[in-house]
Amino acid sequence: MPPTPSAFDTIARQARTADSDRRLAREAVAALAASGLARHFVPARWGGAEGTFTVLLHEVAAVGEACTSAAWVGMLWAAHGRFAALLPEEGRRRLWGSSPDVPISAALMPPAGRAEPAPDGWRLTGTWGCVSGADSAEWVLVAAPVADDGETRVFAVPGAAVDVLDTWDATGLRGTGSHTAVVRDAVVPHELSFPMAELMRGATAPDLPRCHTAPAQLAGGLMFCAPALGAARRALAVWSQWAASKAPGSGRPQHDSAAVRETLAVASAHIDAAGLLLERAARRADTEPVTPALVTGNQRDAAVAAGLLADAVDRLFRTGAHIRDASGDLTRLWRDVHTVASHGVLRLEPTAAAYASTALAAADRASTASRSA
Numbered sequence: 001m002p003p004t005p006s007a008f009d010t011i012a013r014q015a016r017t018a019d020s021d022r023r024l025a026r027e028a029v030a031a032l033a034a035s036g037l038a039r040h041f042v043p044a045r046w047g048g049a050e051g052t053f054t055v056l057l058h059e060v061a062a063v064g065e066a067c068t069s070a071a072w073v074g075m076l077w078a079a080h081g082r083f084a085a086l087l088p089e090e091g092r093r094r095l096w097g098s099s100p101d102v103p104i105s106a107a108l109m110p111p112a113g114r115a116e117p118a119p120d121g122w123r124l125t126g127t128w129g130c131v132s133g134a135d136s137a138e139w140v141l142v143a144a145p146v147a148d149d150g151e152t153r154v155f156a157v158p159g160a161a162v163d164v165l166d167t168w169d170a171t172g173l174r175g176t177g178s179h180t181a182v183v184r185d186a187v188v189p190h191e192l193s194f195p196m197a198e199l200m201r202g203a204t205a206p207d208l209p210r211c212h213t214a215p216a217q218l219a220g221g222l223m224f225c226a227p228a229l230g231a232a233r234r235a236l237a238v239w240s241q242w243a244a245s246k247a248p249g250s251g252r253p254q255h256d257s258a259a260v261r262e263t264l265a266v267a268s269a270h271i272d273a274a275g276l277l278l279e280r281a282a283r284r285a286d287t288e289p290v291t292p293a294l295v296t297g298n299q300r301d302a303a304v305a306a307g308l309l310a311d312a313v314d315r316l317f318r319t320g321a322h323i324r325d326a327s328g329d330l331t332r333l334w335r336d337v338h339t340v341a342s343h344g345v346l347r348l349e350p351t352a353a354a355y356a357s358t359a360l361a362a363a364d365r366a367s368t369a370s371r372s373a
Contacts, residue, residue, distance in 0.1 A: 007031035008066050015067035018175025019332050022168055028070055029136045037074035039100035041082035041211050046096035050209040053219045054282040057226050064230020068336035069175030071227035073133040079223055080104035080141055085212050086198050087156060090191035095139055105137035107181060111152045113144040121189040122146065124155050132178040134164045140181055143196050152196040155188045172339030210286055218295050219285040221302025221345050222278045228340035229278060232271045232309040235333040239316040263315050270312040274305035293362060296355040303351040306341040313337045
C-alpha cells in the first residue's frame with residue numbers, strides 16, 4: 001500500500017535531518033514501517049502481500065519524492081523479504097511468526113567472511129560493508145562461503161548479534177545508514193540459511209507466486225532505480241518553483257529565459273521516459289516468461305533509466321537554481337540521484353555487455369535460420 005499522507009509528510013519532514021545525521025530518524029523509520037514495504041514480498045502464509053514489482057515501483061517512487069534515503073531503505077526491506085522467503089519453513093516462522101513487518105537488511109554481493117560447519121548449522125564470522133538500514137534491522141542477511149565445500153550460502157542473523165560500525169559517509173543517500181556489519185563467531189542453525197544459487201535463480205517449488213520464482217537479476221535494477229525516479233520527480237517540482245519565481249533585478253519570471261524553458265522540456269521528458277522504461281520492465285518482471293533476453297533487457301532498461309534521471313537532474317542543476325541554497329533540497333536530490341545511478345547494478349557498461357550477448361546471439365540465430373531456409 002502507498003504511504004499515507006501523514007506517513008509521507010513525516011518522512012518528508014525528516015529528509016534533511018536524515019541527510020545530515022547519516023541515518024533515518026526514528027519517526028521516519030516508524031512511518032516507513034507503517035507503509036507496508038517490509039511485507040510487500042513476504043509470503044501470504046505469514047501475513048505478507050506477495051506483491052508485484054509494478055506496485056512496488058510506484059510505492060517506492062512515491063516515498064522517493066519525500067526522501068530518497070527512506071525510499072532506498074524501504075525498497076531494500078521489500079527486496080530482502082523476497083530473499084528471506086527462500087528460507088526453510090522454520091526459518092520463515094522465526095522471522096515472521098509475530099509480524100510480517102520485519103525490517104531486514106542485507107549484504108550479499110560480494111560474499112565475505114567465512115562459515116564453518118557446526119553440529120546444528122554453521123559458525124559464521126565476517127565483516128560486510130554497505131549494509132543499508134543496519135541500525136534499524138531486526139534481521140540481517142549476509143552471504144559467505146562455506147569452508148568445507150566452497151558453496152556460498154545466505155545466512156539470516158538476528159540484528160542483536162550484529163555489531164554495526166559507523167562507516168557510511170557517502171556523497172548521496174546519506175540517510176540510509178549503510179554502515180559496516182560485523183558478525184563474530186555466531187552459530188546459525190540450518191533453518192536460517194539457504195544456498196545463494198537459489199536466490200540467483202529464484203524459487204522452483206510449484207504453485208509459488210511470481211515474486212518468489214523470479215531470479216534476482218530480473219527485477220533488481222528496476223527496484224534499485226525506483227528511489228531515484230521519485231527523487232528526480234521531486235527535484236523537478238522544486239526546480240519548477242524556482243523557474244516560476246522572479247529573477248533578481250529584472251523582476252521577470254525565470255522561465256522567460258529560453259534556456260530555462262528548454263531545460264524544463266528536456267528534463268521532464270527524460271524523467272517521464274525513465275518512468276516508462278521502469279514501468280515496462282516491472283510489468284515484464286511480473287508477467288512474462290523468464291528468458292536470458294528478458295533478464296538482460298530489464299537490466300538494460302534500468303541502467304538507461306538511471307542515466308536519464310541523472311541527466312535530468314544535471315540539467316536542472318546547471319541552470320543555477322541551487323546557487324543560493326547549497327544545502328537545500330535540489331542539491332541533496334541531485335546528490336542522491338547520482339549516487340543511485342552509480343550503483344554497480346545500474347552501471348551501463350556491464351549491463352550493455354550482458355544485453356549485447358543475448359541480443360546479438362538471437363540476431364545471429366535468426367540470420368543462420370534465414371540462410372538455411
